[in-house]
Amino acid sequence: MDRRTAIKSLGIVATSLAVTDRLSAQAASVAPPPAGPFTLPALPYAYDALEPYFDAQTMHLHHDKHHAAYVNNLNAAFAAHPEAVQWSEKSVDELVAGLATVPAGLQTAVRNQGGGHANHSLWWLTLGKGGDAPKGELATDLNKKFGSLSQFEDKLAAASLSIFGSGWAWLTLAADGTLTIETTPNQDSPLTAGRTPLLGVDVWEHAYYLKYQNKRADYVKAFYKVVNWDAVSAKYAGLVKKA
Numbered sequence: 001m002d003r004r005t006a007i008k009s010l011g012i013v014a015t016s017l018a019v020t021d022r023l024s025a026q027a028a029s030v031a032p033p034p035a036g037p038f039t040l041p042a043l044p045y046a047y048d049a050l051e052p053y054f055d056a057q058t059m060h061l062h063h064d065k066h067h068a069a070y071v072n073n074l075n076a077a078f079a080a081h082p083e084a085v086q087w088s089e090k091s092v093d094e095l096v097a098g099l100a101t102v103p104a105g106l107q108t109a110v111r112n113q114g115g116g117h118a119n120h121s122l123w124w125l126t127l128g129k130g131g132d133a134p135k136g137e138l139a140t141d142l143n144k145k146f147g148s149l150s151q152f153e154d155k156l157a158a159a160s161l162s163i164f165g166s167g168w169a170w171l172t173l174a175a176d177g178t179l180t181i182e183t184t185p186n187q188d189s190p191l192t193a194g195r196t197p198l199l200g201v202d203v204w205e206h207a208y209y210l211k212y213q214n215k216r217a218d219y220v221k222a223f224y225k226v227v228n229w230d231a232v233s234a235k236y237a238g239l240v241k242k243a
């Protein structure tokens, strides 16, 4: 390499180093999402705990990416509305239940991102090992309302399959004590309509597409294998005791 070529290539190196510096400066200026006030709850069991019905890869993506995104986006929305900081002291369930009273600038974020956070926070707790049938008051009242567990499961499955696009099918409890099967679009929560969700079926494709592709009915069948009926029954018993 002669001297002139050497100087020239040094120049190229210097230029590319400068470009690299600029790129890292740009990357650094994209702020990470704020760490709070809302936080992603840890999955209460191992990622492979629901195998072979729900695969570990789907559980990772669903919890670590999709649920995390709802939390991050909700935090970003609150960061953009410092005037509404007192609203961030409420639980996400309280925010979603009181959606109509949330400041207008935050309503869409609370409905979509807050709804996603609330719905998934409940979802993880209703899955896992813990009884293969409802217990106590829930067993009694489900049978009274739907005839049997299998008739209830058929009705909830039919509701899941009826959803066009993304949404949830739910078993909910109304203030007057009525158990209902209903659906919500997108990440809308039954809490907004004044009903408490007991058990939901997430029929967003992110919940099942890796393993079940377009076969939503197969996914719903698999869902019934991983419902933590002990947890659902305990939540119901707590609610009817209070009422």
Ligand code: MN3
Pocket (backbone or CB within 6 Å): 062, 066, 120, 202, 204, 206, 207
């Ligand atoms: Mn989901």
